[in-house]
Amino acid sequence: MNFEEAHRIRNLPPYLFARIEKIVAQKKEAGVDIISLGIGDPDLPTPDNIIEEMNKAIRNPVNHQYPSSVGMLSYRRTVADWYKNRFGVEIDPATEVVSLIGSKEGIAHISWCYLNQGDTVLVPDPGYPVYAVGAILAGAEPYYMPLHEKNGFLPDLAAIPEEVAQKAKMMFINYPNNPTGAVADETFYKEVIEFAGKYNILVCHDAAYSEMAYDGYKPLSFLQIPGAKEVGIEFHSVSKTYNMTGWRVGWAAGNASVVKALGRLKSNIDSGVFQAIQYAAMAGLTGPQDSVEKMRSIYQERRDMLVDGFNKLGWKLQKPKATFYVWAPVPKGHTSESFAELVLDKAGVIITPGTGYGQMGAGYFRMALTVEKDRIVEALNRIKDNIGKVLF
Template identity: 65%
Template sequence: MIKQAERISKLPPYLFARIEQKIAEAREKGVDIISLGIGDPDQPTPSYIVEELNTASRETANHQYPSSVGMLEYRKAVCQWYERQHGVTLDPKKEVVSLIGSKEGIGHISFCYVNPGDINLVPDPGYPVYGIGTILAGGTPYVMPLKEENGFLVDLDIIPEDVAQRAKLMFINYPNNPTGAVANREFFEKVVAFAKKYDIVVCHDAAYSEVFFDGQRPLSFMEIPGAKDVGIEFNSLSKPFNMTGWRIGWAVGRQEVIEALGRIKSNLDSGVFQAVQVAAIKALTGPLDCLEDMRKLYEHRRDMVIDKLNSMGWQLEKTIGSFYIWVPVPKGYSSAQFCELIFEKANVIITPGNGYGEYGEGYFRISLTVAENRLKEALERMKKVQW
């Protein structure tokens, strides 16, 4: 038997792959499963974007190899988006790179800076790819706990001096997956100062930047003075435009970091299909009514889910960002035990918090990307379970 590389043996099974397998096995047996586990929008991509793809896909020039860093027109559209949404000016030639979805860039950025034995600062609970990319590059993730008493913000003051001095990258993510927390200006300013002091590249994952409620628009990290000197920001069209399967995103910010990521990509992939980039330009520069409709839909679902959970005995505050609800498990249960109970007794999938790291233990996550009637039914099923 050929022995696998150590980097593969260090990787845990990907959380959502396990969930998908569990759903598939149950459905093969004819069980009606309601999955609240994966954050994949249930609404269609706006029709005008689909129509643009249809037209662009018929253009022969779009069938050739694209640029690995992205069409200049696409990168200009990203810059226009930042100017329109955040008042931030970017150079499309030097401060923007296209990505095959932000996950791809997050996974590859460690290869640009991490040597075997190096440290990356990784939030916990957090999106698994921050740590996975670190491990694949030969580095070691150093956990930054996200605790409820701190509003699920990283506490920079508890990072040991020797760790900070050795760290290469710091991953942060607001609005946050899985907690739904949103960062304020003071926090981002502290991150900039910390990164400057220790010469760390900040990697802000802003995938949920447009999923916010009660009119409280989250800040882009790029809005903070000095942010472009210390880091980059990832984002994509997946969540705001219901384009998860299209696989297109970007990274913006510090020029040499963007160049390094583009160089990695030019050696590993051939970029995004140009017709998809053309459609993405239409999305980024076109009307944004669909974003407000999306927010209203998720806000309604958020209110319904939190009200229902509170009627079952929880005391949850309404989240401001992302389309996730982060919920403490009842006393006497671990995250895995409670989620298994709900699966077995209610045929409902909820995600155990420990799948996002050790500090996710004691919580579970519900995604709002499910039709209202199915959300209601899932919650009614949960209500009937004795725990």
């Protein structure tokens, strides 16, 4: 039997990384040794102290029951303490933090809390696809804010038409940025807060990469800027910081009424995060941070190797200050898709076409630093030997 899909599903594009996974599987089945610089999934292990805490917590029968849908208070206190220690931000754990099944889940669901059919949401382009997808599922219409290299991949708020700003109910921002690796300063966040206050817009900041920074750079939290909690919330997780992408645990913090609304929605559609995983996340946030420093050092070394290697091939790339992504323009005569296809077919290397992150990603591609150094060297050599002569 054939069943008609709902319009909200029919209108969704295939998820970018699902397509990449399918291509990789097909190539591997054909016997091709694939080097994937596509999906940003840490290849480094979860630190031992976190695994040990999980092993302990999972054996406690108390943790086998339904958890709180908003998260254990001890978990939320740990998040609040982390914000205080890392950013100097005061967070009320009882009212200003809600647990999430990974930040992606909360980012998708926040639109359901505040957007109605036909509402407008401001979404960065290029940007993480879930910002727009969550809004579309809620019946809203994304207005895409172009991120131009000449502006440091920051949205130009002054360029948003007045009628759009008046209608908009939410805005998504993300710094350090996926996919561009761009960073934001205090001046930008102040502009966002002023803009949001003027037009009564809820700001949702995705800070998943705040701990993934190099050369001594320390990213800001949106919440540490005065007035931020009046207009918005911040999404975060332990996924990238402690190599726990598969564990699915994160949080939203900030405006108490928004946190409450998100928690109310979640109480109706999920049963919260498994408590043993919350304890494991707490062990990461409160434990020794030497693993995080080691992670930064490893990614920085890989970043330098990859950027220097591409620059030797003819690119003129700057080394990103944060994230584990390198965002690069395609050579002349290529589109994002045609260059990604060329690199895959001729070199067996997966790169992500920039158009997977929006129309403004056209002419770019993204590479992730989530493979070991010898594989980066191999990828560079394959590109040089197989297609290097025709790149520029």
